[in-house]
Amino acid sequence: MNITEKLRETAARVPAKPAYYFAGESKSYAELEGAVTKFASGLQKIGIQKGDHVGLILGNSPYFVIGLYGALRAGATVVPMNPLYTPTEIGYMLDNGDVKALIALDLVLPVLEKVHTSLPKVESFILCETPKQEGDSPLDLGSLSIYPKLQAFTEVLEKGDLSFAPVDVKEDDTAVILYTSGTTGKPKGAMLTHKNLFSNAHDIAEYLKFNEEDRVITALPMFHVFCLTVALNAPLMKGATLLIVPRFSPKEIFDLGKTMNPTVFAGVPTMYNFLYQYPEGNPDDLKSLRLCVSGGASMPVALLKNFEHKFKVVVSEGYGLSEASPVATFNPLDRPRKPGSIGTSINNVENKVVDATGEEVPIGQVGELIVKGPNVMKGYYKLQEETVATIKDGWLYTGDLARMDEEGYLYIVDRKKDMIVVGGYNVYPREVEEVLYNHPDIVEAAVVGIPDPAHGEAVKSFVVSNNPDLTADDLIEYCSLHLAKYKLPSYVEFIDELPKNATGKILRRSLKEIAVETK
Structure with missing residues (x-):
């Protein structure tokens, strides 16, 4: 089983259920499934074969969901990137990541114009049009040197065939390459397999008790692994509805609260701080929330307590990293939560705190946090030495210093690598x-x-x-x-x-x- 097969299974079970809301419109699971199938077929027709690398430079939108699942169904490996990256950063990832086709927002065309001549491996640039404001000049695509390689996302979709049969992939095939900042100054591509993505999304969906009645605010950047697993893949596995937010703003979240009755919000501590401090924010607008999830950085205990008191909702902190797909721990929902802790090991994942020799340290002592489970990456793309140094005997060495208490709750103490x-x-x-x-x-x-x-x-x-x-x-x-x-x-x-x-x-x-x- 992989995430695209699971989407097909969910769509067969709840075809009429809304899969997502975006910009005032909703699409059902049947419609999403159809779009994914057609886009996968369209990619194959423009030359994308099993094992080819497809880049995504997209904001939060249906384009990202369809592009991700469509490329995976076509047997491709997806390389998501931050649209805010500079030409230098994007050029490096496209070249190092051996990207053959790139699905990108029209807003990044100026960046692509600067780098595309040095990227002979990229054969197709698939353009996603963003809504234009009144008075905006239309894009003169014909004037771009990149024009011969350009085609519209909608064109690729329309070329597709609903009878397309998913390309057979193995659980150890690389599904996604996530570039994460490297200590050497160059980003490293963490290779996540189909098994990695499926297992972590499945285990998180079970752990957080996602269900068909959930409406999950998807405001974290989709290209970030936290959102990818917790606020996109996991909810779709259970037939929940994504409330896709193009970019985070407190006003947008409170407006969603008033109109869409969200049940789950996932964010980093900065988001919680902005929501807590927002002058026009009425706690009643978010009363439908049953759960909030925090990750990406440690949340100050004072902020956690103040937020929970104001909004009357539990915030469950967790811990993860790109190399672990990403989630390794969460504060349990069925046991006391410990403020300041990143929680306990999630299902099927084991965490240990070890010394410099790899031996587990006594309870309460500080050491390096290491992780083992089906979520641990295959390795770093084209970096065998870094892979060997990071994964030892199946254990992922995180580089983070932590301690564990007598009940198995973990606490991050410091960042070993000065991150x-x-x-x-x-x-x-x-x-x-x-x-x-x-x-x-x-x-x-x-x-x-x-x-x-x-x-x-x-x-x-x-x-x-x-x-x-x-x-x-x-x-x-x-x-x-x-x-x-x-x-x-x-x-x-x-x-x-x-x-x-x-x-x-x-x-x-x-x-x-x-x-x-x-x-």
Whole structure:
């Protein structure tokens, strides 16, 4: 069984049930199933074969759902990407990911124009049209150098045949490659198999007790693995209805609450903070919620308690990472929840806290969190050494430091790899430092995370420069040419020398202490 087979099974069981609502319109499971089948057939007719890689640069919309499931049904491997990425980032992922066809929003055409000449492997650009505002000029596609490779999403869909037979795939075939920031400065592609995706979605659907009456707010970015499993695949397995939100805004969520009676909301702590602080937010508008799910970063205990008190709903925190499809733990719904904890192991997944030798540490002691189960990735795409270093004897070494209490509840203590979490998105210091070091006026640079009330953490850069006229704004603008917005330094501090130990290693802990004091 895989997620596209499960969709077909669900559609046969509840064909008339709404699969999703989007922009005031709904589509039934039968209609979604038909669109997925036709799109899979259309992809095959334009040359997509089993094992080919299909990229997605899409926001939250039916395009993403149909594109994802259609490509998987055609036997392809899907490579989702953030539409906010820069040409440098998108170009790298398309090239490294061996993408043959790209399904993209028309809004990213300027980016594709800049990179497509260096991407000979991409044979087709499938364009998804976004709603135009009154007065907007129509797109002059014919003027684009990319035009000969362009075709509309609707055209590919119309080419499809409802009699199309799904391509046979094995459970160990790669279904999705998710690019996650790498400590070397280049993103790494985590290969998730059909078994990985199916098992984690199935186990989460059971764990969170999704059912046909649920209406799940799908406001997290669909290209992010948290949304992909928890707010997309898992609900569709149980015949629930997705309430697709193009982009998160407190107003949109409260409006949905008043009109659509949502039952489940999944978000990162930043979203909960915005909902809690929203002046016009009436708790009665969200009274239909039976459950809220939080992940992506640790939620401050004060925010969790305040949110639950205001909205009279339980927030279940969990933990996951792209390499685990992503969920490894959740606070149980049938036992006491422990604020500050990421919960206990979900069904079929085992978690341990180990020392440097891989031996389990005593209860209460801090060590590295490792994960084992059917959700653990196949490996990193084209990075065998990194794969061997990360997966040992079937255990995924997360790089996160944690402790476990006597009841099996886990607590994240620190991030072993100095990762910064900005609004639920992972930012690795090395990636930002690589960009800073490419600036001609930078001698040394180091990046750390500092507390931020709105986004959990913010990026702060310490730099040593040989140009006294260089400003913080100059550096931030420079970084914006190479990094997505959430990765940009919010603060830049110029110093004479970076603190180092006797071997020359930069002392990040010292920088963090300085950063908090001088923010």
